Structures are given as structure tokens and as C-alpha cells.
Amino acid sequence: MFFEFDKAELQNISIEELDKLFIYLTNNVNLNIEIYGHTDTIGLAKRNNELSLQRAKSVSSYLINKGLKPERIKWFGFGSSKPITVNDTEADRAKNRRVEFKLIKKN
Structure with missing residues (x-):
């Protein structure tokens, strides 16, 4: 899942x-899921932390609204603390x- 700058809405x-x-989670009831939201480095750290949590929650809410039990989902926001690439270009920031x-196997 990727997002536009300063947005948490899911794109089509x-x-x-x-x-x-x-569907995969529905067919594998022995799995739970953790969802991790991330941002680029543009903006204030506080806003990036909030936005990353909103992004993770947006994905979580979609899955819950589809019918996944809430107790199977945890979500976290990491702000810009865990980039997968440098933030030097718009293309890299988008990543x-x-x-x-x-996915986590239930005990």
C-alpha cells in the first residue's frame, strides 16, 4: 500500500x-496480522508519526469492515524512522x- 503525500486515504x-x-486471511484463520505505517521525511516528526498510524489504521479498518475480526489485527505507526530508500527524490519519498x-501464526 502506497499513499500520496500527507494522505491516509486508500487509493483504488x-x-x-x-x-x-x-481472502488469504479468511482462508488462514491460524494467522493474525500486524500492519505498519510509514511516511517519508518531509514534515514534522510529530505529524509523520500521526500520519503513519492513520495509514496503518486505514488498512486495518478496511479489513475489519470486510469482515476480519478486530482481535486478529494490530497496527503501528513508525513515522519516517524506517525508510526503505533514501528520501532524495519524489520517487524515493513515494516508496x-x-x-x-x-503475518503471525497464532499460538
Whole structure:
């Protein structure tokens, strides 16, 4: 999931991928998911931390609204603290405005 600058709304292109993720989680009830929101380095750290959490929550809310049980989801915001590339160009900053997830097997 990628986002526009200073936005937390899901883009239509993200919906298809989220629907695939929802189906996968529905078919694998032994898995929980952690969702991690990220931003680029533009802006204040406080705003980036808030925005990254909003992005993760946006993905979480979509999955919950589709029918995934809330207790199977945790979400976190990391602001700009974990870039996947430098933030020197708009293309690189766009890569850092993202949401990642980790599937976790239930105990």
C-alpha cells in the first residue's frame, strides 16, 4: 500500500491488493496480522508519526469492515524512522509512504 503525500486515504489501486489479503486471511484463520505505517521525511516528526498510524489504521479498518475480526489485527505507526530508500527524490519519498504487514501464526 502506497499513499500520496500527507494522505491516509486508500487509493483504488490498493483495494484489489487488500481484497486478496482479506481472502488469504479468511482462508488462514491460524494467522493474525500486524500492519505498519510509514511516511517519508518531509514534515514534522510529530505529524509523520500521526500520519503513519492513520495509514496503518486505514488498512486495518478496511479489513475489519470486510469482515476480519478486530482481535486478529494490530497496527503501528513508525513515522519516517524506517525508510526503505533514501528520501532524495519524489520517487524515493513515494516508496517510503507505505504500509507493510507481517503475518503471525497464532499460538
